[in-house]
Amino acid sequence: MSEHVLVLISAAPGATLRAADREALGAARAFAEGRGLAVACAVIGHDVQAVATEAAERGADRVLVADAAELVTFNGDRFIPLAVAAIAATEARVVIVPRGPDLLELVPRLAARLDGASVMGVVELRGDAQDVSVVATAFGGAAHAVYRFNAPGPRILALAPAVAEAPERVAGRAVANEPIAPSEVVPRVEVVTPAAPLEGPRLEDARVVVSGGRGLGAADRYSMIVSLAKALGGMPGASRAIVDDAWATPAQQVGLTGKIVVPDIYFAIGISGASQHMAGCSNARCIVAVNTDPQAPIFRYADYGIVADCLEVLPELIRLAGDPGA
Amino acid sequence: MHVLVCAKRVLDPDGVNGYALWGRLKVDESGRSFDTGGTVPRIINAYDEQALEAALRLRDAGVDCRITALTVGGEDAGEILKRCVAMGADRAIHVFDAEAQTDGFRVARIVAALVGELADVDLVLCGRQGSDYDQGAMPGALAEWLGASLVTMASGVAAEPGTDGAVRVTRAVPNGEEMVRAQLPAVVSVSNELGQPRYPSSRGMLAARRTPPERREATEFVEAGETATVELVQLIVPDVQGQCEVIEGEDVRTKAAGLMARLRERGLLNV
Numbered sequence: 001m002s003e004h005v006l007v008l009i010s011a012a013p014g015a016t017l018r019a020a021d022r023e024a025l026g027a028a029r030a031f032a033e034g035r036g037l038a039v040a041c042a043v044i045g046h047d048v049q050a051v052a053t054e055a056a057e058r059g060a061d062r063v064l065v066a067d068a069a070e071l072v073t074f075n076g077d078r079f080i081p082l083a084v085a086a087i088a089a090t091e092a093r094v095v096i097v098p099r100g101p102d103l104l105e106l107v108p109r110l111a112a113r114l115d116g117a118s119v120m121g122v123v124e125l126r127g128d129a130q131d132v133s134v135v136a137t138a139f140g141g142a143a144h145a146v147y148r149f150n151a152p153g154p155r156i157l158a159l160a161p162a163v164a165e166a167p168e169r170v171a172g173r174a175v176a177n178e179p180i181a182p183s184e185v186v187p188r189v190e191v192v193t194p195a196a197p198l199e200g201p202r203l204e205d206a207r208v209v210v211s212g213g214r215g216l217g218a219a220d221r222y223s224m225i226v227s228l229a230k231a232l233g234g235m236p237g238a239s240r241a242i243v244d245d246a247w248a249t250p251a252q253q254v255g256l257t258g259k260i261v262v263p264d265i266y267f268a269i270g271i272s273g274a275s276q277h278m279a280g281c282s283n284a285r286c287i288v289a290v291n292t293d294p295q296a297p298i299f300r301y302a303d304y305g306i307v308a309d310c311l312e313v314l315p316e317l318i319r320l321a322g323d324p325g326a
Numbered sequence: 327m328h329v330l331v332c333a334k335r336v337l338d339p340d341g342v343n344g345y346a347l348w349g350r351l352k353v354d355e356s357g358r359s360f361d362t363g364g365t366v367p368r369i370i371n372a373y374d375e376q377a378l379e380a381a382l383r384l385r386d387a388g389v390d391c392r393i394t395a396l397t398v399g400g401e402d403a404g405e406i407l408k409r410c411v412a413m414g415a416d417r418a419i420h421v422f423d424a425e426a427q428t429d430g431f432r433v434a435r436i437v438a439a440l441v442g443e444l445a446d447v448d449l450v451l452c453g454r455q456g457s458d459y460d461q462g463a464m465p466g467a468l469a470e471w472l473g474a475s476l477v478t479m480a481s482g483v484a485a486e487p488g489t490d491g492a493v494r495v496t497r498a499v500p501n502g503e504e505m506v507r508a509q510l511p512a513v514v515s516v517s518n519e520l521g522q523p524r525y526p527s528s529r530g531m532l533a534a535r536r537t538p539p540e541r542r543e544a545t546e547f548v549e550a551g552e553t554a555t556v557e558l559v560q561l562i563v564p565d566v567q568g569q570c571e572v573i574e575g576e577d578v579r580t581k582a583a584g585l586m587a588r589l590r591e592r593g594l595l596n597v
Contacts, residue, residue: 076476101479101499101500102478103462104454104455104462104465104466104478104479104515105466105476105478107463107466108430108431108462108463108464108465108466108467108470109466109467109469109470109476111431111463111466111467112431112434112466112467112470112471113470117431117555117556118461118463118556119461119556120455120460120461120462120463121460121461133559135562136461137460138458138459138460138561139337139339139342139343139346139457139458139459139460140339140343140457140460141564142339142342142343142345142346142347142351142563143342143346143351143353143360143561143562143563143564144561144562144563144564145428145459145558145560145561145562146558146559146560146561146562147428147556147557147558147559148557148559149555149556149557150553150554150555150557151431151555151556188474188475188508188509188512189475189476189477189506189507189508189509189512190506190507191504191505191506192494192505192506192507193504193505194504195499195500195501195502195503195504196501196502197501198500198501198502202500207596208595232595233596240518244518244522250498250519251502256460257454257517257518259500264594265589265594265595272347273347274340274343274347275343275346275347276339276343285594286589286592286594288585288589289570294572297347297348299568299570299572300566300568300570301566301568301570302568302570303569303570303571304570304571304572304573304585304588304589305570305571305572305573306572306573306578306581306582306585307572308578308581309578312578313578313581313582316578316579316582316583317582317585317586320582320583320586321586321595
C-alpha cells in the first residue's frame with residue numbers, strides 16, 4: 001500500500017465541501033503526484049455523507065469518516081482523538097488542514113499530541129513526505145518564512161487561502177467509507193451559550209464586498225460604505241483599524257485576523273493596503289481602490305484605481321450603482 | 327487563583343509592514359532576519375498585552391488573583407515584563423533563551439516545565455498568536471502537554487458562577503460570540519476582540535522599578551542543544567507587482583463613471 005497525504009476536514013451537519021476543503025484536496029493531490037503518494041481524506045462531524053462523497057469525487061483515494069451526534073459542532077477534546085486515529089490508520093506523515101475557525105486549537109494540539117510539528121498559513125510544500133519543508137506567511141503576509149522540521153511525529157499543515165486549485169469533480173467516482181472508531185471522551189470545555197445562528201448572508205460568500213478604512217475620516221461616514229454595498233447587491237467590510245475604533249463591527253473585519261473574502265469585486269475605500277488587510281481580500285477576482293494618495297500600497301494590488309477623496313467618490317458611485325443606465 | 331500570563335517580545339509588525347508597503351523590506355545576510363537598520367522597535371506582542379488585560383479584568387471583577395507575567399527569550403526580552411508589572415502583574419519571570427524566537431513548541435515545552443515547577447498555576451493566558459510569525463502554536467501545545475483545557479479566540483474571561491474549578495470564557499466565533507465553561511487548569515488564548523488594554527498607572531510604574539524580573543535559564547527546563555521542532559530556515563520578501571489601471575477623468579464624477587463602465591463591461595456587476 002502506498003503512503004498517504006491526509007486531508008483533515010471537520011464538516012458541519014448536512015454541509016457540502018467548502019472552498020477551503022477543496023483547495024486542501026487540491027494541495028494534497030499536487031503534493032502526492034510525482035512522489036508516489038495517495039490522498040486520504042478524513043471527515044469528522046455529524047451528517048457528513050455529502051462531504052465524504054464529494055471528497056471521493058474530487059480525488060481522495062481513501063475516505064475515513066467519523067459521524068456521530070456529539071460531533072455536530074467542533075470540540076477539540078472530541079475531535080483530536082479521532083484525527084489521531086485517522087493519522088494512525090493512514091500512516092500519514094503530512095496532514096493538510098483546510099483553513100477554518102478551529103485551526104488555532106486543532107492544528108497545534110494535534111501536532112503536540114503526536115510529537116509532531118505544525119505550521120499555519122502554508123503557501124507552498126517542498127521536499128518529499130519524509131523530509132517536507134514549507135513556505136508560510138509571516139508578519140501578516142509582509143514576508144514569507146521557510147521552515148523545516150525536526151520532530152518524530154507528523155507535520156500538520158494549515159493552508160493559506162487560495163494556494164491550490166480545487167481538483168476536478170468526477171461524478172460517480174466512489175470509494176467505500178472507512179469508519180473511524182469513536183472514542184470515549186468527557187470534554188473539559190463545553191459550550192454554555194452558543195452563538196446566535198447567523199441571520200442572512202455571510203461576508204465570506206458575498207460576490208461584491210465594499211470595505212472602508214481610516215480614509216473615511218469619521219465613524220458616521222461608514223454609512224456610505226453600507227449604502228454602496230447595498231446598491232451593488234453586496235456586503236460591507238472594514239479594515240481592522242476602523243473595527244478597533246468601533247466604526248464597524250468585528251464581524252465586518254476583513255484581513256488576516258478577520259474574514260477571508262473571495263468576491264468578484266472588492267472595493268477598498270480609504271484603505272492603505274497593509275498586508276494584514278490584503279491577506280483577507282487579495283484573492284478577489286477584481287480589486288478596486290479609492291485613495292487620495294497615489295503612492296498608497298493598495299494600488300499595487302488593485303486592478304482599477306481612483307485617486308481622489310473617497311468622500312467625494314462614494315456619493316457618485318452610490319448614484320451610479322442605483323442607475324444601471326448611467 | 328494563580329494566573330500566568332505569557333508574553334513575547336516581537337519585532338513591531340506595523341513597522342515591518344510599513345517597510346513592506348513601500349517596497350523597502352529586505353532580508354539581511356543571515357537570511358533569517360530583516361535589515362531595517364534598527365528602526366523597527368521590538369514591542370510586547372499586542373495579543374499578549376490583551377491577555378494580561380484579561381487577567382487584570384478578572385481581578386477587577388473581584389476574583390482573588392495572583393498574576394505572574396512570563397517571557398521566554400533573549401537578553402532584551404525581559405523589557406516587556408516591566409510593562410506587564412506596570413500594568414498590574416504581581417511578579418515577573420524571564421526565562422533566558424536565545425533559541426526561542428520562532429519555535430512555539432520549544433516555548434511550550436519550557437512553559438509546561440515551569441508550570442510544573444510552580445505547581446499552583448490555575449490559568450494560563452496568552453495571545454492568540456505572535457504578531458510576528460502568526461503561528462499560534464504555543465497555547466495549543468502547552469494545553470496538550472499540561473493536560474489542561476484549551477480555549478482559543480477568547481474575548482473575555484470571567485469566574486464561573488458556583489465553582490472555583492472552572493472559568494467562563496467568551497469566544498469570538500464566525501457568527502459572533504459564544505460562551506464556554508472550561509475546567510481548570512486551563513490555557514486560554516486571547517484575541518483582539520477583547521479590546522484595548524489599559525495604560526500603566528504611575529503606581530504601577532513605581533512597582534515595575536521595584537520588581538525586577540526573576541531570571542531563569544531555558545536549560546533548566548529543556549536539554550541544552552535540543553534542536554528546534556519547527557526551524558526557521560529563511561525569510562523571503564514576496565514580490566507584489568501591481569498592474570493597476572488608474573481611471574483618469576477631469577473630475578470625480580467622470581472618474582466614477584469610468585470605473586463603473588469598466589466593471590459593467592467585464593460583467594462583474596449585476597446592477
